[in-house]
Amino acid sequence: MSESTQLNVDELKDFLKHMVKNNQHIQNEGKVPVAVNIEGDAGLGKTSAIVQLGKELDMEVVKINLSQIEELGDLVGFPVKEFKIANKDGQSTWINESQMDAAMKKGYKVVDKRMSHAAPEWIQGKSEGGFLVLDDYTRADHRFMQATMELIDRQEYISWSLPKNWHVILTTNPDNGEYQVTSLDDAQRTRFISTEVKFDSNVWARWAENVNIDGRCINFLLMNPETVTQKVNPRSITTFFNSISSIDKFEDELPLINMIGDGSIGAEPSALFAMFINNKLDKIISPEQILTNDDWNYVKGSLTSCIGKDDDFRADISSIISTRIINFSLMTANKGSVPQKMIDRIISLVTDCDSFTDDLRYYMVKEILNGHKAKFSKLMLNQKVVAMTVK
Numbered sequence: 001m002s003e004s005t006q007l008n009v010d011e012l013k014d015f016l017k018h019m020v021k022n023n024q025h026i027q028n029e030g031k032v033p034v035a036v037n038i039e040g041d042a043g044l045g046k047t048s049a050i051v052q053l054g055k056e057l058d059m060e061v062v063k064i065n066l067s068q069i070e071e072l073g074d075l076v077g078f079p080v081k082e083f084k085i086a087n088k089d090g091q092s093t094w095i096n097e098s099q100m101d102a103a104m105k106k107g108y109k110v111v112d113k114r115m116s117h118a119a120p121e122w123i124q125g126k127s128e129g130g131f132l133v134l135d136d137y138t139r140a141d142h143r144f145m146q147a148t149m150e151l152i153d154r155q156e157y158i159s160w161s162l163p164k165n166w167h168v169i170l171t172t173n174p175d176n177g178e179y180q181v182t183s184l185d186d187a188q189r190t191r192f193i194s195t196e197v198k199f200d201s202n203v204w205a206r207w208a209e210n211v212n213i214d215g216r217c218i219n220f221l222l223m224n225p226e227t228v229t230q231k232v233n234p235r236s237i238t239t240f241f242n243s244i245s246s247i248d249k250f251e252d253e254l255p256l257i258n259m260i261g262d263g264s265i266g267a268e269p270s271a272l273f274a275m276f277i278n279n280k281l282d283k284i285i286s287p288e289q290i291l292t293n294d295d296w297n298y299v300k301g302s303l304t305s306c307i308g309k310d311d312d313f314r315a316d317i318s319s320i321i322s323t324r325i326i327n328f329s330l331m332t333a334n335k336g337s338v339p340q341k342m343i344d345r346i347i348s349l350v351t352d353c354d355s356f357t358d359d360l361r362y363y364m365v366k367e368i369l370n371g372h373k374a375k376f377s378k379l380m381l382n383q384k385v386v387a388m389t390v391k
Contacts, residue, residue: 006196006197007195007196007198008197008199008200008203009044009045009048009049009197009200009203009207010200010203012038012046012049012195012197013049013052013053013056015195016036016049016050016053016169017057019034019036019167019193020057020167023165023167027164027165032153032154032155033155033166033167033168034192034193035152035153035167035168035170035192035193036168036169036170036192036193036195037137037169037170037171037172037192037194037195038050038169038170038172038194038195038197039171039172039173039174039194039195039196039197040171040173040174040196040197040198041173041178041199041230041233042173042179042233042235043234043235043238044197044198044199044233044234045197045234046171047063047133047135047171050063050131050133050169050171051063053131054130054131057129058129059129059130059131059165060126060127060129060130060131061130061131061133062122062123062126062130062131062132062133063133063135064122064132064133064134064135065135065136066134066135066136066137066139066140066141066144066145066148067135067136067139067140068136069144072143072147073120074120074121075120075144075147076117076120076147076148076157076158077117077119077120077157077160078118079115079116079117079118080096080097080115080116080117080118081096081097081113081114081115081116082094082095082096082097082113082114082115082116082159083095083097083100083103083110083112083113084110084112084113084114085103085108085109085110085111086108086109086111087106087107087108088107092111094114094116096116096118116159117158117159117160118160119160123160123162123163126163126166128163128164128165128166129163129164129165129166130165130166130167131166131167131168131169132151132162132166132167132168132169133169133170133171134148134152134168134169134170135171136171136172136173137170138172138173138175138181138182138183138184139181139182140182142182149187149188149191151168152168152170152191152192153191168192172184178230199225199228199233199234201221201222201225201228202222202323204221204228204234205218205221205222205323205324205327206327206330208221208238209287209324209327209328210327210331210334213238213241213242213245214241214242214244214245215286215287215288216250216282216284217244217245218324219281219282219284219320219324220276220281220282221237222320222324223281223317223320224272224276227265227269227272232265232266232269236264236265237264237265237269239264240260240261240264240265243260243264244256244257244260250277251277251278251280254274254277254278257270257273257274257277258270258271258274261273261274284306284317284320284321285299285302285303285306285321286324287321287324287325287327287328287329288328289302290302290303290321290345290349291325291328291329291332291342291345291346292341292342292345294341296348299345300353300355303321303353303355304355306321306355307321309354315357318355318357318360319360321355322356322360322363322364325346325349325364326364326367326368326371329342329346329368329371329376330367330371330372333371333372333376334372337375338372338375338376343376343378343379346364346365346368346376346379347379349361349364350362350364350388351382351384351385361388362388362389365379365385365388365389366389
């Protein structure tokens with residue numbers, strides 16, 4: 001693929017929202033919606049982002065993994081005989097072979113016939129508004145890639161078509177020698193718009209907070225985002241994290257954790273995780289404790305213990321904790337009401353805590369307000385917060 005702008009998962013969803021809106025506009029003008037190809041390494045969340053967007057827009061999502069189907073008819077429908085029948089007044093219609101006996105009994109006559117394709121099962125009964133996701137497009141057999149070209153180009157296949165306001169999205173892996181994929185030629189590439197997806201540790205951390213990934217593991221990946229590569233993708237490292245999340249004290253089970261790590265993410269990342277444990281970085285205070293513990297002095301002391309101060313100040317840990325505070329706050333808001341004591345604690349963190357620089361305090365307030373302004377508007381009732389944010 002030629003060099004292009006890379007999007008993280010959040011930016012990808014914004015781009016797809018634009019494409020949906022634009023496709024609706026041009027379809028109303030009688031034009032065919034534009035298909036999109038999302039290219040990126042395995043495990044980045046390409047398909048998951050589409051499913052999430054479908055829920056947000058209240059649109060149906062049909063995912064077909066082209067690398068796993070074997071019959072062409074499962075993709076584009078099976079051929080059927082159709083007959084054009086007419087009554088004595090000359091009125092005609094097309095019916096399939098299974099309807100012939102009933103039509104003959106009513107006195108209809110056959111005036112023409114043709115071979116057609118029945119709509120495949122995956123589209124039958126679907127109404128307006130949806131995504132057709134052709135997953136692992138370039139991993140498919142060449143026959144399936146050829147068969148989908150008409151769907152991608154015109155949203156139809158011989159005798160059936162997608163309902164209105166449906167959008168075709170392809171997902172592919174890079175053609176860089178790391179994956180077993182079929183190269184796309186210009187005839188295929190010119191039928192859709194392509195965009196590339198990249199890994200973003202902050203976006204991943206926000207997702208991880210919402211799906212309850214072990215907080216110690218979230219801290220590790222925020223501290224070591226370079227761990228995610230083509231060979232250690234977000235899917236494999238999430239699997240590793242889930243495989244050790246029941247362990248209460250990581251330091252007591254380090255040999256077991258190393259064994260699981262070697263078998264899931266490889267020896268080098270596993271050794272890096274062991275170093276993280278040995279340096280007691282898995283002991284960083286959690287955002288839940290920071291925001292809900294009633295003892296403010298305990299929280300301040302714990303933050304100082306984790307982050308240090310003066311010459312021992314750890315800016316990296318301070319940044320990680322501020323990110324976790326933002327994500328936990330927004331997760332709480334998304335699930336329901338925000339307790340007043342959590343708002344009060346955020347105010348204390350950004351006005352009465354030396355563990356964060358002025359830039360991080362401003363960043364926390366800005367991101368929390370941007371994420372859910374209605375539920376955190378009371379932050380702006382505090383004069384110190386207002387003074388800080390308008391500097």
